[in-house]
Amino acid sequence: MTTNFSRRSVLKLGGGLLAASALLPQHAFAQAKAINYWHTFTSQSEQAGLDAVLALFKAAHPDIAVTPENIPNPEFMAKVTAAVVSGSRPSVTMVASERFKDLLAMGALIDMTDRVAKWERRKDFDDKRFESISADGKVYGVPSFAFVDWMYYRKDWFDEAGIAVPTTLAEMRDAAVKLTNPSKGRYGYGLRGGPGGQNIIINIMEAFGSPVLHADGKIGLDREKAIQAIDFYAGLLTKDHAVPPSAANDGYRQIVEGFQTGQTAMIYHHTGSYQDIASKLKPGVEFGTMAIPAGPATRVARLAYAYNTITKQEDADTAWQWIKFWGEPDAAVAFLEKTGYFPASTVAAQDKRIVGNPMYKAAADTLGFGIPQPSFPGAAGWAESSVLPNFQRVLIGQATPEQAVDEMITALAEATN
């Protein structure tokens, strides 16, 4: 038997197949909702924490596929800026509080006020948690976890030397000097003078009485107090020689490795590095945690939040499911157990797995007096492009504290005017 195809019948068949193939994928996509999530998790512990939350989310929402995409922290703003300008935004973006104002100003964030207001877990979060992600009465994100500033110290060294845990910056300096022994390759303090160190420098200046963002909203440094702060902090290297000589280039990896390998007695970071430290040193035996010491003017410990924000309107409904899931106590505690990052939810923070662990006491105390990172358009750029390099110039002897602070003040004026 032979079958004859006319040109018309072939065209009809082709057209039918084309129409069917065009319909099939749309049908498939309608079943599985997909979003992508830009984040800055890089360490193994952070990745493990994200995996834990993803696994819980998948069990709760099998119809939603989340594709996490890591954006290294130093490149984060460049990538997000390019995505916003080119219109290739991610569905959900993790936003650190100090970046909020810049991202808002460039139109990267979508108003979430109504969603947050109607959220059944909104009452689990203190109003303060939303301050750093709100502007003009509108809310642009939900806190997913907290960066609670604290310090790690070598408990065994402190015990051996009979030194009490410092509560002020002056005591911290004394302890650093006493614990320094270059012949043993030991230094009292692991100073982060390289990438990421700018926020600590700003904190020290504020602790000396020179906040960059004042209570009335004005922006500016108190020159004399800032000079005292820079003189004190850089002096740990230039005068006291109580920090490793590599301080001007030391970033996160270097300070954590220095502490883990027995080079330094104290480091300043946040709870997010807890699991990394605990993987090498015994908690409560070899190392302890302490609240950030108070400065001459005030105690400055940042209580910053990482926020999840909707950055693509088309995916907003699906994105909201993922964002609010981070507020579930099980997700928050699973993330804490893998990373050390504190829950942003007050309910989750009361979990017995947290309050029953003495190593978290310093962080729990800090929740009471911690303050948010100063945030204004240009803040992050000024901190990275001026505060850090000028502080480094003092560390390497190319500038005095006075010259460095004058440069910071000039750059701050340029960044904000």
Place this chain on the structure above:
Amino acid sequence: MSRVLYTAANPPARSAWEAINPMRMIGELSETRYWMYLLLLPSALLITAVVLYPTLYGIQLSFREMRLNRPALGTDWVLFKHYARMLADPIFWTALRNTAVWVTSSIALEFTVGLIAALALNRNLPGTKVLAVLILVPYFLPNVVAGHMWALMLDPRLGVINDLLVKTGLLTGYKAWFADPSTAMAAAIIVEAWHSFPFFTLLIMAGLKGIPTDLYKAADIDGAGPFAQLRLITLPMLKTIIAAAVILRVIGLVNSPDLLLILTNGGPGRATQVLSLYAFQTAYKDFNFGYAGALSVVMFILLMGFAWAYIRLSKVNQD
């Protein structure tokens, strides 16, 4: 029966299909002078889209206010405001000076090592093929990988380089290479040279294969030694290749801040701040795209000037 003679003036009649046959039309078009333009059209469109348009956009950006985090400032034309600011900007001058050091030192080191490697590999001794592959390995590594690898190797705590130097007595203690302004740039240049010298090796080796061996035999007979042969035969014969390689590497070095971004981030202080890194930071940390555009235009002009001067001075196009 009469025969019909078909000529250009009297072509055979075409069927309707032949008249619209695209292959026939293309065939006829290929015989005309427009064919060349048609072939160039796709690449011209591509270059316009990915090179020309961004370049022109970047140039016009340098004459406008464009701060992404300060939308209230608008995007008005500001003419030469950014260029005037640049003249009074000490970081710009530091970055310009550092760029000159970074580029000239890196090129000199890469060319020297690349030439030596190419001459050695060109001798076709046993094992040179394996060595040629090994020598090319650094060039195949992405800058990010090479940067992180060397950052660890030169680490003052865990770095193997410090360990070796201390054990061999060349250093008394571990050195923080990237934290000391007197060594940071030199250390970065060595890393850059290690990463990119195979580029010169590869091109010079290709050039060496094209030099007739008769020239060397004649030079031997005339009593020319190896250095005389290098100076009088090899280098002149490689002139065009060397010029092309130098220009390409200079463009790469001036434009790419990634290695310095990983190793030093421009520090300590401004010790390794170069123009490309400064432009990148101005755009993506300060979100000042207008000023970053002006910095990029200056880099563009410097590169054009360099390429023009280098080609003239090396007399490449006079051969």
